[in-house]
Amino acid sequence: MSEITRVALDAMGGDNAPGEMIKGAVEAVKQRGDIKILMTGPEELLEKALSEYTYPKDQIEIVNATEVIETAEPPVMAIRRKKDSSIVVAMNLVKKGEADAFVSAGSSGAILVGGQVIVGRIKGVERPPLAPLIPTAKGVSLLIDCGANVDARPSHLVQFAKMGSIYMENIIGKKNPTVGIVNIGAEEEKGNALVKETFPLLKECKDINFVGSVEARDIPSGAVDVVVCEAFVGNVILKLYEGVGGTLIKKIKGSMMTSLRSKIGALLVKPALKATLKDFDASEYGGAPLLGLNGLVVKTHGSSTSKEVCNSIIQCVTFKEQRINEKIRDVISPAQEEKKED
Amino acid sequence: MSEITRVALDAMGGDNAPGEMIKGAVEAVKQRGDIKILMTGPEELLEKALSEYTYPKDQIEIVNATEVIETAEPPVMAIRRKKDSSIVVAMNLVKKGEADAFVSAGSSGAILVGGQVIVGRIKGVERPPLAPLIPTAKGVSLLIDCGANVDARPSHLVQFAKMGSIYMENIIGKKNPTVGIVNIGAEEEKGNALVKETFPLLKECKDINFVGSVEARDIPSGAVDVVVCEAFVGNVILKLYEGVGGTLIKKIKGSMMTSLRSKIGALLVKPALKATLKDFDASEYGGAPLLGLNGLVVKTHGSSTSKEVCNSIIQCVTFKEQRINEKIRDVISPAQEEKKED
Numbered sequence: 116m117s118e119i120t121r122v123a124l125d126a127m128g129g130d131n132a133p134g135e136m137i138k139g140a141v142e143a144v145k146q147r148g149d150i151k152i153l154m155t156g157p158e159e160l161l162e163k164a165l166s167e168y169t170y171p172k173d174q175i176e177i178v179n180a181t182e183v184i185e186t187a188e189p190p191v192m193a194i195r196r197k198k199d200s201s202i203v204v205a206m207n208l209v210k211k212g213e214a215d216a217f218v219s220a221g222s223s224g225a226i227l228v229g230g231q232v233i234v235g236r237i238k239g240v241e242r243p244p245l246a247p248l249i250p251t252a253k254g255v256s257l258l259i260d261c262g263a264n265v266d267a268r269p270s271h272l273v274q275f276a277k278m279g280s281i282y283m284e285n286i287i288g289k290k291n292p293t294v295g296i297v298n299i300g301a302e303e304e305k306g307n308a309l310v311k312e313t314f315p316l317l318k319e320c321k322d323i324n325f326v327g328s329v330e331a332r333d334i335p336s337g338a339v340d341v342v343v344c345e346a347f348v349g350n351v352i353l354k355l356y357e358g359v360g361g362t363l364i365k366k367i368k369g370s371m372m373t374s375l376r377s378k379i380g381a382l383l384v385k386p387a388l389k390a391t392l393k394d395f396d397a398s399e400y401g402g403a404p405l406l407g408l409n410g411l412v413v414k415t416h417g418s419s420t421s422k423e424v425c426n427s428i429i430q431c432v433t434f435k436e437q438r439i440n441e442k443i444r445d446v447i448s449p450a451q452e453e454k455k456e457d
Numbered sequence: 458m459s460e461i462t463r464v465a466l467d468a469m470g471g472d473n474a475p476g477e478m479i480k481g482a483v484e485a486v487k488q489r490g491d492i493k494i495l496m497t498g499p500e501e502l503l504e505k506a507l508s509e510y511t512y513p514k515d516q517i518e519i520v521n522a523t524e525v526i527e528t529a530e531p532p533v534m535a536i537r538r539k540k541d542s543s544i545v546v547a548m549n550l551v552k553k554g555e556a557d558a559f560v561s562a563g564s565s566g567a568i569l570v571g572g573q574v575i576v577g578r579i580k581g582v583e584r585p586p587l588a589p590l591i592p593t594a595k596g597v598s599l600l601i602d603c604g605a606n607v608d609a610r611p612s613h614l615v616q617f618a619k620m621g622s623i624y625m626e627n628i629i630g631k632k633n634p635t636v637g638i639v640n641i642g643a644e645e646e647k648g649n650a651l652v653k654e655t656f657p658l659l660k661e662c663k664d665i666n667f668v669g670s671v672e673a674r675d676i677p678s679g680a681v682d683v684v685v686c687e688a689f690v691g692n693v694i695l696k697l698y699e700g701v702g703g704t705l706i707k708k709i710k711g712s713m714m715t716s717l718r719s720k721i722g723a724l725l726v727k728p729a730l731k732a733t734l735k736d737f738d739a740s741e742y743g744g745a746p747l748l749g750l751n752g753l754v755v756k757t758h759g760s761s762t763s764k765e766v767c768n769s770i771i772q773c774v775t776f777k778e779q780r781i782n783e784k785i786r787d788v789i790s791p792a793q794e795e796k797k798e799d
Contacts, residue, residue: 252704265641265649299607299692307607307689331696335704347649348693350641354673355694359701362594362677363737367709370733371726380725384712387719391712395705 119151120432123205123214126156127183128221130418136220137164139424144174146425150432153214155180155205180204186417190224190263194232202226206233209410216411216431218402220419227263230405230412237440239448240407242267244275244346245414246282247403249356250395253337257283257292260346261353262405267345269313272296273320277446278406279341280323285437286430295329295339297348303327309345317343322446364392402427404434407443411435461493462774465547465556468498469525470563472760478562479506481766486516488767492774495556497522497543522546528759532566532605536574544568548575551752558753558773560744562761569605572747572754579782581790582749584609586617586688587756588624589745591698592737595679599625599634602688603695603745609687611655614638615662619788620748621683622665627779628772637671637681639690645669651687659685664788706734744769746776749785753777 124140126133133156140152151174154161158179165175182200184193197203202221206229208214217234219226227245236243244260259279260267276294283292296313298306303314305328317325329339331352344352367388371381402413402423411434415427466482468475475498482494493516496503500521507517524542526535539545544563548571550556559576561568569587578585586602601621602609609617618636625634638655640648645656647670659667671681673694686694713723744755744765753776757769 252707263641297693299605299689299696310689331693332700332703334697335700347641347652348690351639351673351690351693352697354641355676355697356701358674358677359698360705361674363702363705365594366733366737367730370729373729377726377729380722380727380729383722384719384726385722387712387715387722388709391708395708 118435119149120216120435121151121153121208121214122428122431123153123155123178123208123217124424124428125201125205125217125219125221126154126161127180127201128219129415130220131420132220133161133164135419135421136424137161137168138421139419139428140175141165141168141170142421142425143428144170147429147432148174150174150428152176152428153178153205153208155201155208156183157181178204178208184222184225186222188222188225190222190228193222193225194229202229203233206230206412209234209412214410215435216413218413218415218424218427218431220415220417220424223414223417224263226412226414227405230408234408234410234412237407237409237444237447240278240443241274242271243405243407243412244271244278245403245405246275246279247353248287249334249342249353251335251337255287256334256337256340256342257287258342258344258349258353259406260344261349261403262346265345265347267309269309269316272309272313272343272345273316274407274447276317276320276323276325276341276343278443279343281439281442281446282404282406283340285439285442286433289340291324292340293326294323294341294343295326297331297334297342297344297352298328299330301328301330313343360392360395402430404430406439407447409440411439460777461491462558462777463493463495463556464770464773465495465497465520465550465559466766466770467543467547467559467561467563468496468503469522469543470561471757472562473762474562475503475506477761477763478766479503479510480763481761481770482517483507483510483512484763484767485770486512489771489774490516492516492770494518494770495520495547495550497547497550498525499523520546520550526564526567528564530564530567532564532570535564535567536571544571545575548572548754551576551754556752557777558755560755560757560766560769560773562757562759562766565756565759566605568754568756569747572750576750576752576754579749579751579786579789582620582785583616584613585747585749585754586613586620587745587747588617588621589695590629591676591684591695593677593679597629598676598679598682598684599629600684600686600691600695601748602686603691604688604747607687607689609651611651611658614651614655614685614687615658616749616789618659618662618665618667618683618685620785621685623781623784623788624746624748625682627781627784628775631682633666634682635668636665636683636685637668639673639676639684639686639694640670641672643670643672655685702734702737744772746772749789751782753781
């Protein structure tokens with residue numbers, strides 16, 4: 116297991132780039148000797164920034180990339196035109212087999228497009244889903260898909276369920292994870308056309324632990340481990356999680372400032388409250404993988420700090436060690452002869 | 458304005474029926490002399506229960522109904538077969554013009570089906586949307602549609618936007634309410650097929666204040682007054698609101714019990730906290746109207762207490778006074794000759 120995991124890190128993506136990206140990379144290589152980071156971005160800039168840290172020099176290599184893809188740019192165009200951007204250069208390292216994984220806090224759209232166009236899908240995978248972890252009362256659940264490919268077909272959702280189960284079991288360590296499909300009622304006959312068509316297909320799947328529909332109300336309590344839905348609904352769930360949490364917390368804080376009595380109380384509960392709220396902050400759970408690609412692509416939150424970047428990098432090691440892609444390949448197209456053991 | 462509003466109340470619907478329904482009716486007629494309640498349910502049972510209250514006798518009338526539709530029953534079948542149920546009898550009163558409005562805390566499915574089948578749609582209305590109010594940082598927004606009719610078409614969403622604007626302006630008193638369509642990004646080119654088709658149609662509407670896409674993250678902060686979406690997404694939003702709120706509150710309460718310090722603090726912040734959480738509880742906002750029907754149909758939360766029932770009944774008066782249905786008729790099919798003034 117002392118194999119090296121090579122991570123291509125987009126040093127220029129996210130609100131806190133390159134500062135926190137670089138710091139996160141340094142933290143990662145200080146923690147683990149089995150990581151090699153290929154950091155993409157303007158060479159001089161990165162060299163200067165890195166020179167301020169002490170770390171095992173041979174574990175971080177700078178790969179020059181002169182352009183940056185901005186968040187607002189139309190992704191398809193950006194990936195096609197900015198061949199020397201930190202995202203495209205890093206993804207090409209994965210494509211060429213020079214890196215095992217890609218990590219970026221940059222433009223979601225560009226990462227999703229680049230993942231498909233540059234890194235490429237595992238044979239048989241129809242769509243690579245973006246699958247963030249969301250906090251629940253019991254720990255975390257995997258929300259799959261939150262990507263950019265809306266209007267999915269039933270066969271896509273079935274693949275999401277399979278890939279999500281593999282991730283949840285092998286990366287998060289949840290044995291035989293339960294799988295639920297997001298629905299507007301618990302009964303099998305409820306739902307929109309997509310859910311009604313997908314439900315019986317999931318029931319037939321032997322390689323997942325499908326438990327039926329999950330209503331949105333029950334997601335935060337941790338009703339299922341793998342929450343399957345198409346990307347539009349997944350996006351609404353992820354964003355509303357943040358939105359409701361954020362507004363509620365603001366309201367609670369405001370309410371505690373309304374009287375002297377509650378102000379004193381607020382001082383006393385503050386540490387406990389802070390820990391809880393952090394626990395329930397979706398952005399704390401680091402990178403969301405884009406599953407089903409020939410290599411691991413991890414999108415971390417745009418506002419990621421070094422801690423999240425470091426966590427995302429270390430997550431790549433587990434991904435490689437657990438041979439997630441080989442497992443996905445076996446489940447998605449089991450009849451294939453190309454049983455690589457590399 | 459001293460016209461009487463006649464409300465058909467399903468006394469047998471909801472978790473707390475008939476007790477809280479009856480109590481709510483009594484509270485409503487004690488508060489206002491311009492309400493007449495037609496209460497449906499088993500005559501003897503209701504008579505006995507009512508006899509324990511003092512109230513203006515001529516304002517509550519019992520209309521016998523011997524059957525009850527249970528929440529778990531398939532709605533279409535239940536409406537068709539249980540002709541003498543409290544829901545069907547009450548809805549028929551609206552259909553026959555003997556009542557202006559219908560209020561129930563019973564089976565959502567049966568109310569949605571009955572609303573369309575018995576009460577009937579206003580001419581030109583393609584689908585009657587269920588439109589609950591949801592709490593936001595700024596007050597409330599109207600979430601339209603949360604009903605049972607999923608897989609909507611663009612023309613439905615346009616009608617939802619128009620009807621929702623009328624309701625928000627005339628019932629809630631929000632002048633020129635802003636309208637947003639739920640989307641996975643702020644840009645016009647984002648979205649699924651339904652949203653992409655609907656967006657330009659909403660932009661063309663002269664009778665609404667359309668402000669573009671609204672991301673789920675921004676709904677709780679009150680970014681728009683009327684939140685337009687198809688029912689599957691609306692249901693996910695409504696339920697997740699409850700779910701995230703509920704889980705977060707449980708976690709916060711739990712965290713305050715972890716140390717002596719925070720326990721004392723909890724005692725001090727309790728009243729302020731309680732008020733805030735109540736403020737942010739979707740179930741506090743009483744009835745959700747099913748808009749676009751020949752009469753008002755209001756679905757109150759299944760766990761409604763007398764207070765919510767009373768509020769929902771009084772809401773019917775405003776609905777009649779503000780001539781909401783006439784306004785909907787004018788906007789949906791302005792060319793029609795039937796300009797009733799009754």
